[in-house]
Amino acid sequence: MIFDELRPKIQKLIQEQHISVTDRLHQICVLLKEEVAHYDWVGFYFKNGDKKELKLKTYVGAPTDHEIIPFGKGICGQVAESNQNFVVPDVQAQDNYIACSISVKSEIVIPLFKNGENIGQIDIDSNQKDPFTEADERFLEFVNKEAAKML
Template sequence: MFNELRTQSAAILHSTELTVDERLQHLCELLKETVPHYDWVGFYFKNGNKEELKLGPYAGTPTDHTIIPFGKGICGQVAVSNQNFVVPDVQAQDNYIACSITVKAEIVIPLFIDGENVGQIDIDSNTPDPFTEEDERFLEFVNAEVAKIYTF
């Protein structure tokens, strides 16, 4: 599944007829529709020079969490740590910001451009402990492709 998604993701991201945000939106929708355990897929990006993340394109249930301070929740922690964060059980996390009572697990992968953490892809799952190393490698690939087209 992920090999085919790599090809489809790259094709969407490098489609020059669409704006970058439109491409990211199409990508979020593709991932949400294609991967059974991806129930919410979105991007957060650094909000200018502020120590916070701002919600970008996403697919899934609307969220109130459009601004996340660095250090808060899983996304805010990744903004500080610069490390992948896989949460098999969100209930076990002290610093978890609940977006929906149906969410059971989350994976957040930082997005780097020229070595700087400029954002992340965030995926919520309603399935307990669904994320594997294969998810991590695939999402790292996606972010590397996004880094090639994203501009501040």
């Protein structure tokens, strides 16, 4: 399975301490988008200081206007408040969805914790309906756990 092959590559990227944190996060985004067929947009959002909003740190995929997302708005904003994974099989069926692109059909957002605090998240859009499985959730939880080690 592709996720088993990607785990050591993620760990290796995390350990590259001569590369900035932002660049390592970006390399993770690139790796995931290139290697996982149903990952069409991959980005990391983080809490923006003391504000009740998320700020986009890095991403790969189509350009987005959503660099700042208030807590509670869209899928990312809801995850910032709920501290729970959020898988959206069909974005058109979701009331509180912020459209990034007309080609996006589904989304998965996994919170990133550091010392028990939700400090950010990985956000992935897919141009396919309902491609995300429990394996995606477990893998992305692993990615965030590894990413937290360098934050």
